[in-house]
Amino acid sequence: xxxxxxxxxxxxxxxxxxxxxxxxxxxxxxxxxxxxxxxxxxxxxxxxxxxxxxxxxxxxxxxxxxxxxxxxxxxxxxxxxxxxxxxxxxxxxxxxxxxxxxxxxxxxxxxxxxxxxxxxxxxxxxxxxxxxxxxxxxxxxxxxxxxxxxxxxxxxxxxxxxxxxxxxxxxxxxxxxxxxxxxxxxxxxxxxxxxx
Numbered sequence: 001x002x003x004x005x006x007x008x009x010x011x012x013x014x015x016x017x018x019x020x021x022x023x024x025x026x027x028x029x030x031x032x033x034x035x036x037x038x039x040x041x042x043x044x045x046x047x048x049x050x051x052x053x054x055x056x057x058x059x060x061x062x063x064x065x066x067x068x069x070x071x072x073x074x075x076x077x078x079x080x081x082x083x084x085x086x087x088x089x090x091x092x093x094x095x096x097x098x099x100x101x102x103x104x105x106x107x108x109x110x111x112x113x114x115x116x117x118x119x120x121x122x123x124x125x126x127x128x129x130x131x132x133x134x135x136x137x138x139x140x141x142x143x144x145x146x147x148x149x150x151x152x153x154x155x156x157x158x159x160x161x162x163x164x165x166x167x168x169x170x171x172x173x174x175x176x177x178x179x180x181x182x183x184x185x186x187x188x189x190x191x192x193x194x195x196x
Contacts, residue, residue: 005043005047008037008038008039008040008043008047009039009047009048011037011038011039012033012034012037012039012044012047012048012055013055013058013059013062014037014059014062015033015036015037016028016033016055016056016058016059017059017060017062017063017104018036018101018104019032019033019036020056020059020060020063020104020107020108021063021101021102021103021104021107022097022100022101022102023107024107024108024110024111025056025107025108025110025111025112025121026111028052028055028056028059029052030044030045030048030051030052030055033055053117053118053120053121054120056108056121057120057121057124059104060104060105060108060121060124060125060128061124061127061128063104063105064105064124064127064128064131064132065128065131067103067105067128067132068128068131068132068135070086070089071086071132071135071136072135074086074089075135075136075139079142079143082139083136083139083157083184083185083188084181084185087161087177087180087181087184088181090161090165090177091174091177091178091181094165094168094169094174094177095174099168099169099172099173100169102165102166102169103162103165105125105128105129106162106165106166108121108124108125109122109125112125129158132154132158133151133154133155133158134154135154136150136153136154136157136158137150137151137153137154138150140153140154140188153187153188156184156187157184157188160180160183160184161180163176163180164176164177164179164180165177
């Protein structure tokens with residue numbers, strides 16, 4: 001694959017992730033993605049022979065891995081306040097987009113049907129959530145929490161984060177996100193006390 005061809009393919013993936021975050025799964029069409037990615041429609045079908053399902057699956061994996069890298073980077077850079085830094089980055093993204101950009105993984109999770117042909121989308125969503133949970137759980141374990149508590153705390157953080165994104169978009173205000181920023185630090189600190 002030539003460099004320009006690879007770049008065009010990557011633009012399609014990133015564009016699909018962006019559409020997922022603003023319009024949801026049903027808002028993604030191959031024609032629209034190709035147009036917005038400035039990619040020829042024929043090349044798009046060539047690079048993604050399984051069509052929309054393949055594009056969405058790869059967009060979920062790409063966006064999820066980017067978020068995982070940011071989360072891990074924040075936690076590695078500041079062992080004590082990395083989670084707060086990550087939450088503030090998400091808050092800024094949400095606020096800057098005027099509550100238009102949500103999480104592409106959640107958008108896909110909400111809308112993924114029970115159709116057999118969308119199974120790979122659901123598997124990609126599950127892999128991404130597990131990856132985030134693993135990063136957070138490892139972080140909490142490194143702070144002396146038990147494995148069981150760390151996994152529960154990781155799920156709580158992910159649930160709060162994704163719920164706050166949805167509520168902020170629904171209310172069209174940053175208040176739900178500010179609530180989790182203020183509250184999660186208390187829960188995380190309480191978890192530390194409980195494990196001591």
